[in-house]
Amino acid sequence: MAGSVDRSFLDWPFFEPHHRDLAARLEDWCAANLPVAHDDVDAACKALVARLGAGGWLRHTGAAEGERLDVRTLCLIRETLARHDALADFAFAMQGLGMGAVSLFGTSDQRAWLDRTRTGTAIAAFALTEPGSGSDVAATATIAERVQGGWRLNGSKTYISNGGIADIHVVFARTGEAMGARGLSAFLMPAGVAGLTVAERIEVMAPHPLATLHLSDVHLPDEALIGRPGEGFKLAMSVLDVFRPTVGAAALGLGRRALQEALSRVTSRRIQGEPLSALQLVQGHLADMALKLDAAALLVYRAAWAKDQGAARISREAAMAKLYATEAAQQVIDMAVQLHGGDGVRHGVKVEELYREIRALRIYEGASDVQRVVIARSLLGA
8 A cells, every 4th residue: 555544533532542442453454454356246245244254343333232333433444444445345334234223223033133244144235225216215115014924025126235145134115104204114134035036236337236126025024123113214314323424434534545645646756857746736735635534534533423422313413424524535536536647547546446436425325415405404403
């Protein structure tokens, strides 16, 4: 990896000694284990989940009964993994997001799945998005009907991360207790259940395992229901409250790597006999990049700290963290590409990879404009 990364933020009062110790140990682990080849994305993700599980890192993605998710730890891990290998961050994050509803609201029996996802012996997925409902969760059309001994589900889910390789899914469906968001419920759905098929594998600009899932008369037992009927929207938003700041942390990691690469470039590349870094305009760009990253980090770790202090909801703080960090990282990475000149758009150069990796983070788990609505409504008291 080019140069050294600024880790002075670990001295901020948001963190406790165990966070600093974890960050140092993870840095050593990443140096020994990352990056991995991305040629076969499915195989790479499976291998990363197994390796992260063996390293003990996945235990932080879930909370057993009586435990609580530590959001600062989740953010630190995602930031560090993303800086080394974005696919490793993806593999880690989906174990947490996929089983977030179980960590927060699951029964003792449902938490048995956490024993597997936290050790890397099972892969998790979060099945919320549909062809006709992305940010508008209340428009969910997948139906779950009461039947003898359980529920029958019909519908489609799309852009499902780990779709096609997951062993267990948390799936959201309309159970009809009320109109809109109040009529949704969450279910635990294992892979291999009759009626669940992978309708399409989706290829995107930064390869990740994504799929459209089709549910045709999928039967799930009563005990598959997470929480109570009609609580699905509340469950989903509670999970996103926890994991939206971690998306900002992943963006922060990508942005930090971009600044690292840019610093290496401008100090080694010469123009008219002097390094690029001697140009005041280049220095100005570097200053802007560092400023955006520090501001993003403050928002990310403010949100994580607030949740860890016991705040019931951090919707505004989480929205601010995700919105600013992902937008800022996009700008930082774009400038890193610019400072690389022609090499910046050359396939195989790190900043080109980062340019493709960052774009999706401004969309998933609530697009940037959705975060603006969340923030505005909190100001208006709506």
